[in-house]
Amino acid sequence: MLCLAGCQSGQLQVVSLKVEMQENPQGVSTPSPRFSWQITSPGVDLRQQSYRIQVASSEEDLKKEKNLLWDSGIASGDESILIPYEGGKLSSGKAYYWRVKVATNQGETAWSAINHWSTALLDSTDWRAKWIGQDTMSNPGETNKGNTRLAARYLRKPFHAEKKVERAVLYISGLGAYEAYLNGKRVSDDVLAPTVSWYPEKVYYNVYDVTPLIGKGDNLLGVKLGNGRYFGMRESPTMIFGLPRLLAQLNIEYADGSTDTIVSDESWRVTSKGPIVANNEFDGEEYDARLELPDWNTAKYDDTEWLQADIMEAPGGKLTAQPNPNITVQDEITPVHITRLSDGRFILDMGQNMVGWLNINLKGKQGQPVTMRFAETLNADSTLYTANLRSAKVTDVYIPAKDGAFRWEPSFVFHGFRFVEIAGLDEQPSLSDFTGKVIYDRMQTTGRFETSNELIDQLFKNAYWGIRSNYRGMPTDCPQRDERQGWLGDRVTGCFGEAFVFDNALLYAKWLQDIEDSQSPEGDISDVSPRYWTIYDKDVTWPAAYFYAAKMLWRQYGDMEPVKRHYASMKRFLEHIQQVSMQDYILTKDTYGDWCMPPESQELIHSQDPSRKTAGAILSTTMYYSLLNLMQEFAGITGNQADIAGYKELAAKIKDAYNQRFFNTDSALYDNNTVTANILSLRLGLVPEGYEEKVFENIVRKTEVDFDGHVSTGVLGIQHLMRGLTEYGRVDLAYKIATNETYPSWGYMINKGATTIWELWNGDTADPAMNSGNHVMLLGDLLIWYYEDLAGIKNAPGSIAYKQLLMEPVFPDGLSHVKASYHSVYGEIKSEWRKEDGSFSWDIVIPGNTSAVVKLPKSLNIAQPEGAGVRNVKETESGIEIELGSGTYRLVNRG
Template sequence: MLMTACKGTHIEVVFPKVEMQENPEGLATLNPRFSWQLASTMNDLVQHSYQIQVAASEDAFNKEEERIWDSGMVQDDQSVLIPYAGNELLSGETYYWRVKVVTNQGETAWSDVQHWSMALLDQSEWQAKWIGEDALSNPGETAEGNTRLAARYLRKSFTTGKEVKRAMLYISGLGSYEAYLNGQRVSDDVFAPTVSWYPERVYYNVYPVTSLLQKEDNLLGVKLGNGRFFGMRGSDTQVFGLPRLLAQLKIEYNDGTSELIVSDNSWKVSSKGPIIANNEYDGEEYDARLEMEGWNKTGFDDAGWKQADVMDAPGGELTAQPNPNIRVMEEIQPVHITRLEDGKFILDMGQNMVGWLRINNLKGKKDQPVTLRFAELLNPDSTLYLANIRSAKVTDSYTPAADGSFSWEPSFVYHGFRFVEITGLNEQPELSQFTGRVIYDQMETTGQFETSSEVINQIFRNAYWGIRGNYRGMPTDCPQRDERQGWLGDRATGCFGEAFVFNNALLYSKLAQDIEDSQSPEGSVSVVSPRYWTIYNDDVTWPAAWFYAAKMLWQQYGDTAPIKKHYASMKRYLERIQEVSMQDGILTKDT
């Protein structure tokens, strides 16, 4: 028997999610899982049953024959990760869903309609090719060692002569990309796609872009950075090859037809743009004298650009990315500027942060580079303390094309810093001319902690900034020096505490896959995963993070999928340890 809500009581479904995300794009699972929460004006709220409906359009819920799935009213108090159990879901399609709940205080109304879209479920659906500039054509570029490499700019013009119903972009750019449609950013994501062990797995992203299309002429433009794919840090860092792009734009028209715009050798490419070097560790160099105004819009003259080279696929399985990308999650303002005797300026952000510095209407001089060098601490003489940075150059630069004010921020670099050394200015800057852009993986802050002790409160704040500052598509050990790797031991038990502050489930679920992808054929686990530093020690302390993370996901989020998915590989690791690191049931080594 259904109950109406008690008089004066308001109950509603809040925070409906699919695979722990709100309205996600590009899910690869055939049985997406639904979750929700309940809110009431009264205490002691208990769910008795739920009903989920899925449809192919927002207006199809009232037509029984057009619903994809109706669970009926299920007598169950569960509201976390309820699997879809309807008809087979189709590749690339968008689906809509809603849920209502019966509680001890009455029945809710239907939730707001939510949606998700499916990824490309079969590799044969990809008609795009990997493309780029398969050459080293700029000063100082070499294939190995501490080298440098300019960003690649790619563009493709096309026309849409009919009314567009829906357009979806499927894209991967290695190491990182920024995509534009008719001059507008496709997304606010940065450092996309997320990092992986590329010989085993390459992630792609899915974006709805219908609103960005123009009626006739259109231009799809992509800027490629080096990321972790072209490492440029000598023998200690993996180099997988030159940057490359895979892009497939599917356009569906109102008349029922569709077409694909795919990356191939009909695209144009140039590495002669303003980003003349980019490296996560050393910085980004931007020369405004090389700007190509309008390169990502229609009407730009690309006669001087080259035909794109078709390049080899990276090798790993092309996989829809299961976790959100990194974004700018916060902005902070600097608190103080000091002028040193040599004319340099030291900018104090007032907080150790991870991200970059945005310049706002700063006055520069033509051909005179403005350089920014980053550090966490100062020496007693107020200069930067750089010993802990080791070999990383941590320096960004901007060369103005003319005298006057300019605004700028980098695209493919991040730093861990509180202080910034600024050179190349002829006059004292203002605090308002700088903004700290704080980045980490998109996730909710779900917990706070405060006591009557300011010392304890500051310890928590330090942990809060330190944890999120090391979320870079993988949990890293540090964000500032020449390392920034996914050391597993740092997160073995730490992941439990982090989960009380951040909704980090999708990041750690993805890390579990990184660890399996980095496992050796013999079963050894690399203590850095993804294994940009391949270290197979056959110890227990560091690889234990795999098991702890899986346990955390089960206990904190009710997600048993990672345990089931990686059980066989975890067992293979334990058999390896038993074989090479144990004697008479005793562990004989652990480093």
């Protein structure tokens, strides 16, 4: 029986309007921005038949349909994501307004609400500002050697506004990081802006509409500059690019039509004698309240003792409007416990491994430093465990200017921590004196997941915290030690799972540009991008993330632009690797192996047992083969069809050579029969036809017999393990691996107190040099398995961005309930099933303008349904297959 209900209450309407995947974005630089929307209706099977978009330079013109820059007319079709603008040329630095209405099989919508966007400075000649700063290190202890140390810079510029301001827009880049103020008020709640980049190639600037912040008369534009990744944390030619510098331009349009421009130049004043005496991402921020500059960012402040700003060299990279949102405070948590140590220090437990900083509201003594050291775990004596932080000092210091209460939080650092050691207090603090500010790139949480199994749920929560802990303008490996780099290998398939939980499209599209910007002239890709650690290994397995992330953006979001933009760079990399790493069609170079596979002894980081190690040539060759297959798809969507034949021919030769060298036809195993060697060969399509089941039998035997049903793979094998086991009929084994609680397993981490994902399966016992408590690389394809297999939310074959769903959940014994949601570009998809005591129910939500093919096994005894949203029903040998339009449905068994 099938019950039908409305998609949502209310009327047919257009919602969730976006330009370049953002709602009302400022500073869009593309000449043809792309429009997206969603449609909702109280009815089922909602299908768009046509749309009409209108664009104007004022809201009034749009309402009156006058002076339109673009009227698409009635455009037939069901496309509703990333529709490119095709109107007149857009001007630099201007605001535009748009709306859309659609015709559907259920009628026509009214015009949508009017949304807007603004363009960036589209031509270099639009910039009149100069790079400025303080071109000296003049404070005690400042150095660009070793562990760098530098005070923050404070810059200010007074200006006068006599007339009524119609529109004012600030274009700003402060390297390494800035906070901007107008008349004492923060321009935005962004932190650590602008986003990181490989500065010799790309420098990003931000755009803010600041109209409400400017008053009639005297005004003051003030900027505080931190070091960020520009004046980097350690002495290194690829981590220190120079002293901090500012580029700022405030364009003002008055109501009478006149304009004014305030620019950064030598007329500004600067000082580094303020309260932030040091800021270093690895080491912390030091704040001396005795040096505060009251009202420095207001017009009334007297800056006669400040210096004239120095003109600084431009950073070198192309000045580019930032395409992705900045980092911001996205959550706040309160600590759960305070412990007083015998020496008077306090240990604060946040209850969760998090990333950000503390906001403190305490009492102190004049000149007596209050220090905060951060760590992920504790020693047995309740003191901080810091051995895994390596050289990072991770210490914030606040020096009170007077006796009594103070409130403070840092500006230019972040920490990865659960525990904080606090010294310098004479009174016992309370939990309410502290707030943990959780920071990561501004983005929507798109996924929710819960089940009848507490371990499965906690693992999802750990993954959720771990993923957002490592979004820092780039996906990073870890947030706590002296590393925090954009390692590619961590994200090859991980990015797909992450995309179910977070709307990470703009972050990953930007990161792909970092990867290309970091590419060598020969075509090699740095394993860390941006290449603050420059690692050209002529390897395949880590750079594969470049290709896979582009596929993720296309498949998950329907965005083909990253593929088009980076196709030539990807092709150059493959050709380079073919020249330097391929011998007789086998890829010979490999640096990392199946990184972090669980070793035979829990004191080891890497296994010393040859039988556990997968040969590098296996890893590189299988991955290169998969990249050739991806490039065939990419060539097709970018208009490079002429390349396809070459990719196919090379792939065929590689497959043949690979099997001749590594495949044992008698035993149906690869090389030394590791799970990783076999599952990569199977999942990536290299197994000779007819041998698939036999290879899979070796995977199962190896897992069940040699590893007692536990994971035996590292970073590469884990990318395919859960889906591979499920695809070939052993969801029970996948579920066992997901719910194991003994080493090595995710459950082992949780039972040891982990609230994120460890870097190592044995992160509690291995060498502290590499036991981060907040990594995501060992998630592999787990989250994909959660959504695609347990919840049954998949792209149908040939579908992009869940335009057509294939909903076919699996039901492992021991799991009686799964409830999942994913907010796709078309709207929210929901899947919730219960299976217990002979009864079965499944609640499904399919968003407007999409459809789904639902498959269930015969054993569930589902009756053939009828109803308005049912497009087709057929019985198959294995069960029932139902095609549904959008709407809310409940499927139940006959009972």
